[in-house]
Amino acid sequence: MKSKASIKSHPLHPILVSLPIAFFIGAFVFDLLSLIAGNRSFWQTGYYAAIAGVIGAVMAAVPGAIDYFFTVPPKSSAKKRATQHAIINVINLALFIMVIFYRQKENASSIAVIIIEAIGVVLLSIAGWMGGTLVHRNQIGVDHRYAEAGKWKEEYIDTDNQRIRVADAKELKTNAMKLVHVNKQRIVIGRTEKGYVAFSDHCTHRGGSLADGALICSTVQCPWHGSHFDVETGAVKAGPAKEEIVTYRVEEEDGNIFLLL
Numbered sequence: 001m002k003s004k005a006s007i008k009s010h011p012l013h014p015i016l017v018s019l020p021i022a023f024f025i026g027a028f029v030f031d032l033l034s035l036i037a038g039n040r041s042f043w044q045t046g047y048y049a050a051i052a053g054v055i056g057a058v059m060a061a062v063p064g065a066i067d068y069f070f071t072v073p074p075k076s077s078a079k080k081r082a083t084q085h086a087i088i089n090v091i092n093l094a095l096f097i098m099v100i101f102y103r104q105k106e107n108a109s110s111i112a113v114i115i116i117e118a119i120g121v122v123l124l125s126i127a128g129w130m131g132g133t134l135v136h137r138n139q140i141g142v143d144h145r146y147a148e149a150g151k152w153k154e155e156y157i158d159t160d161n162q163r164i165r166v167a168d169a170k171e172l173k174t175n176a177m178k179l180v181h182v183n184k185q186r187i188v189i190g191r192t193e194k195g196y197v198a199f200s201d202h203c204t205h206r207g208g209s210l211a212d213g214a215l216i217c218s219t220v221q222c223p224w225h226g227s228h229f230d231v232e233t234g235a236v237k238a239g240p241a242k243e244e245i246v247t248y249r250v251e252e253e254d255g256n257i258f259l260l261l
Helices: 020-035 041-068 078-101 110-136
Strands: 001-005 152-157 162-170 175-180 185-192 196-198 215-216 219-221 228-230 236-238 247-253 256-260
Touching: 020 041, 020 078, 020 110, 020 236, 041 078, 152 219, 162 175, 162 185, 185 256
Parallel strands: 152 175
Antiparallel strands: 001 152, 162 256, 175 185, 185 196, 196 247, 215 219, 219 228, 228 236, 247 256
């Protein structure tokens, strides 16, 4: 059995995304001023701003990719939104790279550059809105810990066993949870007043991560839309979800918690 720790969300992502936003908009503004005022220095500033924007976009793409593959829940509305967000950003990056090479030509049209950059700014605005939705609606990268929840815990486990050690008996406090990836299955290990429980991380409404929600009185609440599930039976206790979640058996032995698949 192999296991490795993971991270919930990359802390640099919200910082780095400001770089391409500022520089790409700056490139458009300076090139537009160059056309209006006939000032060549504005044109040169726009060129360097575009280059800085491309560098910033590439830097922001690294933590963005980490969040996309390891933080955004699979088979969820957030995953679809994140995919669209990523595609728009890639197209926008390609437009500004094209602009950088095009404007090096002696006969480059400033109007053509400004039009392409304007399209890029529009795409940037759409991608920015979608990114904000991922943060505020899907709570990607948001730390909203509740009392006694403890620090976010996540673990990857690759094994062929059907009985898998997933926690120490004293690892979690009551009402705390951890997320384990067992052979690409996302399973939540939680501790209630009655003991340890295990259930699917996938909310049956929109696919929100239940490990990122709140566990109280043997009930887990999805952080996206507030659906409640009984963590012992999987039954829906409050909507909008209509389908129950999958639950798993757990056993405690010699101070260890085992998951039975």
